[in-house]
Amino acid sequence: MSRSRVVGLAALLLVVSLPLRAQEPEQQDRMAKLDIKTRGAVELLVDSAVAEGLPTQPLRSIALLGITRKADGRQIVAAVRRELILLRTARTALGRVDETELTAAAAVLEAGAKPTQLATFKNKQRGRSDLQAFTVWADLITRGVPGEDASSAITRLWDEGADDATFVSLWNNVQSDILRGLNPGTALQNRIREAPLRPPTTKGPQTPEGQENARSE
Amino acid sequence: MTDSDQHPYVEWIASEARRPVLMDPGARDRIMAAVRAEPVPTPVPAWRRLLQPRVFHMSPAGSALLAAGLVGIGVLTGVATSNRGGRAAEHPRDVAVLPSQPPVSSPDTMYKFVIVAPQAGKVSLVGDFNDWDVAKTPMTRAGQSGLWTVAVPLSAGRHLYAFVVDGTTWVQDPSAPIAPDDGFGHANSVKLVVGGSSL
Numbered sequence: 503m504s505r506s507r508v509v510g511l512a513a514l515l516l517v518v519s520l521p522l523r524a525q526e527p528e529q530q531d532r533m534a535k536l537d538i539k540t541r542g543a544v545e546l547l548v549d550s551a552v553a554e555g556l557p558t559q560p561l562r563s564i565a566l567l568g569i570t571r572k573a574d575g576r577q578i579v580a581a582v583r584r585e586l587i588l589l590r591t592a593r594t595a596l597g598r599v600d601e602t603e604l605t606a607a608a609a610v611l612e613a614g615a616k617p618t619q620l621a622t623f624k625n626k627q628r629g630r631s632d633l634q635a636f637t638v639w640a641d642l643i644t645r646g647v648p649g650e651d652a653s654s655a656i657t658r659l660w661d662e663g664a665d666d667a668t669f670v671s672l673w674n675n676v677q678s679d680i681l682r683g684l685n686p687g688t689a690l691q692n693r694i695r696e697a698p699l700r701p702p703t704t705k706g707p708q709t710p711e712g713q714e715n716a717r718s719e
Numbered sequence: 720m721t722d723s724d725q726h727p728y729v730e731w732i733a734s735e736a737r738r739p740v741l742m743d744p745g746a747r748d749r750i751m752a753a754v755r756a757e758p759v760p761t762p763v764p765a766w767r768r769l770l771q772p773r774v775f776h777m778s779p780a781g782s783a784l785l786a787a788g789l790v791g792i793g794v795l796t797g798v799a800t801s802n803r804g805g806r807a808a809e810h811p812r813d814v815a816v817l818p819s820q821p822p823v824s825s826p827d828t829m830y831k832f833v834i835v836a837p838q839a840g841k842v843s844l845v846g847d848f849n850d851w852d853v854a855k856t857p858m859t860r861a862g863q864s865g866l867w868t869v870a871v872p873l874s875a876g877r878h879l880y881a882f883v884v885d886g887t888t889w890v891q892d893p894s895a896p897i898a899p900d901d902g903f904g905h906a907n908s909v910k911l912v913v914g915g916s917s918l
Binding site: 571612 | 879905
């Protein structure tokens with residue numbers, strides 16, 4: 503192939519790729535802040551997720567979070583890879599579930615629960631959501647409740663047919679006890695013994711209008 | 720080279736070539752009669768011509784260009800219908816789209832985030848809903864109270880977020896559950912949006 507043809511071919515490919523870049527979402531612009539090696543590694547992991555039918559948004563989100571946190575490339579790739587593994591494990595445990603449920607289950611695994619403990623949630627009633635259970639479960643372990651205690655408490659409540667309000671109530675009670683200085687494990691044991699757990703009469707702290715009681719600093 | 724130098728065979732071939740050809744005087748008439756006796760070809764319908772096989776000749780460079788063009792069209796079509804995360808592209812508001820299943824939450828539902836930070840000069844809300852971009856969602860101070868607020872549209876799902884005070888300090892929402900370590904040494908807050916309300 504002559505040199506002029508090679509140049510022409512390259513020019514055509516460039517022209518074809520320009521509209522593609524123009525249509526990429528804003529997210530890609532931020533991803534461009536990654537060095538080439540890191541970005542390539544992240545894209546490989548994203549491609550793996552695509553090939554396995556796993557959601558890619560959580561992986562990109564972690565990469566973007568790493569950029570904002572000013573983490574180095576190695577840390578970002580490790581975090582994305584870890585999330586991919588967690589998503590894969592969660593999918594193996596739960597089967598085909600939607601992206602939100604899968605990421606929530608991955609968070610439970612990230613917190614320290616075992617994949618076998620997720621099995622309870624595999625065959626759930628139609629229309630019943632396990633999102634709140636997963637969120638409270640991951641939160642309790644992250645706050646210091648022993649993993650086994652948190653897992654058995656959540657799975658027990660789930661098996662007994664607890665609804666979202668019950669899980670929110672448990673979380674509110676345990677969190678307030680921990681803030682008062684109680685040992686996290688003891689706080690959960692105390693609250694889980696309160697049977698039956700009554701759904702709160704008022705809405706939890708996270709209302710559609712916002713978290714008015716948010717405090718910081 | 721002269722004729723005297725040629726090989727006898729070459730000379731024989733040359734003499735044969737020079738010998739005049741005797742043509743049958745009636746040959747032309749017989750050929751024309753045979754041509755006229757052939758049936759007149761009927762016109763082939765257009766659709767039949769489309770179905771007839773063809774042989775195309777194309778250079779390797781041309782083949783590569785054609786392949787690149789087809790791949791480009793495919794990629795552009797894919798990008799136009801979905802973003803990189805595999806989620807369906809959002810449709811403009813004035814376009815009616817029949818949902819494949821009942822929507823669980825409007826993507827436009829606004830959620831208000833509040834934090835008290837009296838000493839802060841600026842506070843931002845970051846989360847997976849704004850690509851963790853500190854510049855995208857600045858919060859507004861409400862008077863002199865130290866209360867910072869912002870309302871953002873959230874779609875149904877599980878969202879991770881945090882507050883960034885003065886561009887450097889990341890703060891969890893004390894009124895929300897937290898997620899495990901995000902891989903960078905911090906735990907973010909979680910907001911669940913289900914069926915148009917948050918949990």
